Amino acid sequence: MRSNVSHFKCDIAGGIARIALDRPERKNPLTFESYAELRDWFRDLHYADDVHAVVILPNGGNFSSGGDVHDIIGPLTRMSMKELLAFTRMTGDLVKAMLGCGKPIIAAVDGVCAGAGAIMAMASDLRIATPEAKVAFLFNRVGLAGCDMGACAILP
Template identity: 70%
Template sequence: MSKHTSTHIDPALVAGNRRTMAGYAAQHFAWTCDKGVATITLNRPERKNPLTFESYAELRDVFAQLRYATDVHAVVLQGAGGNFCSGGDVHEIIGPLMQLAMPELLMFTRMTGDLVKNMRACPQPVIAAIDGICAGAGAIMAMASDLRLGTARSKTAFLFNRVGLAGCDMGACAMLPRIIGQGRASEWLLTGRSIGGDEAERSGFFNRVVLPEALSEQAQILAAELASGPTFANGLTKTMLHQEWSMSVDQAIEAEAQTQALCMMTEDFNRAYEAFVAKQKPVFQGN
C-alpha cells in the first residue's frame, strides 16, 4: 500500500463528496458519458439550439454536480444540427422577461451567471465544439469553456447591445478581455458584430479551426487526451488559471508553490517518475 493511500474513508464523507454521473438522465439537453468524457449536446436544432429557463437551470445544476463526479474527467459542450447555440429563446425567455418585476429579473440574471461560475468551478476541462451560430448566451458558454474548437463557417456574436442590453453579461467584461485582449473585447461587446471562425482563431478565441465534419471527433479526441492525463493535477491547473486573475504575481507564485506541493503527494506523480525510469509512458489514474 502506498504511504499516500488512506486505509479508511468515512462513508458519509464519500456520500457527500463523490458521485458518479454516467447514468445522469438529462431533461433539457442530451447527455452521454463514456470513458471519462461527458458530452452535453444542446439539441433543439430546429431553432439553432436556444436556451430556455429550464435548460439554463439544468446546465447550472449539472456543472455544479460535476465538482463531485468521480467518473467524468473532461466535458465536451456542443450543439446539434450544425449550430452551437443561438442564445436565449426569444419566445420562451425574452418575451416572458418583459413581464417580470425587478426581483425576478435579478433571479434570472443571477441564474445565468451561476452557470458560468459553475463551469469555471468544476475541475474538468470543458471543451466547446462550435459550429454555425454561437450567439448571446451561446457565445458566453463558449467563453466560459476552457478550450474552444471552431469551424470556418461558425459565427460568434456577443450581441447583447443589439437587443438594448449591456455587453457586461455573465462575466463577459471580466473574461473576454483576458482571452482576446481589451481592444478586441471592447469591439466585440460594443458592436455585437458576428465573428467568423478564422477571425476567432486569429484573435485567440478559438484554439483551432477544424472542418465541420471533423469537429465532434476532434473535440472527443482532445477530451479523451485530457481525461487520460493526471486529472487531479489538471483540475488544479484550471483552478489556478481562474483564481490567479485576482492575485498579484507574488501571491500567484506562493499559491502555485502550495499547489505543486499538493501534486507531489499524488500517486500520479509517482507513476510518472516510475514510468520515466522504466522508459515507459505513464498511465495516470487521477489520484
C-alpha cells in the same frame, strides 16, 4: 455523474461527458429550464469522479443561438426587478459552475454561436471552431447589458 437530463443531450463514456443543447430546429436556444439544468449539472460535476473532461457539441449544425427569443427575451420584458435579478444570477451561476467544475471543458463550435451560447463557449477552457462558425454577442441588441452572464469578468 448523471446523464439522465431533460433539457439537453448528455452522453458519458470513457470519462468524457458529451453534452449538446437539444433544440436544433431553433438553432439550440437556451430556455429558463435549460439554464437551470445546465447550472445544476455543472455544479454536480465538481463531485463526479467518473468524468474527467466535458465536450460541448453543436447539434444540427449549430452550437447555440443564445437565449430563446420567445421563451426568454419576451418574458424578460414583463418581469419585475426582483425576477430580473433572479434570472441574471441564474445565468451568472451557470458560468460560475462551468468555471468551478474542476474539469476541462471543450467547446466544439459550429454554425451559430451567439449570445448565451457564445458566453458558454467563452467560459470553456478551449474552443475549437469550424470555418462555418459564426460567433456574436447580441445582448445589447435585445436590451440586456453588454456584460450579461459575466462576459466582462471572463475576458481578462
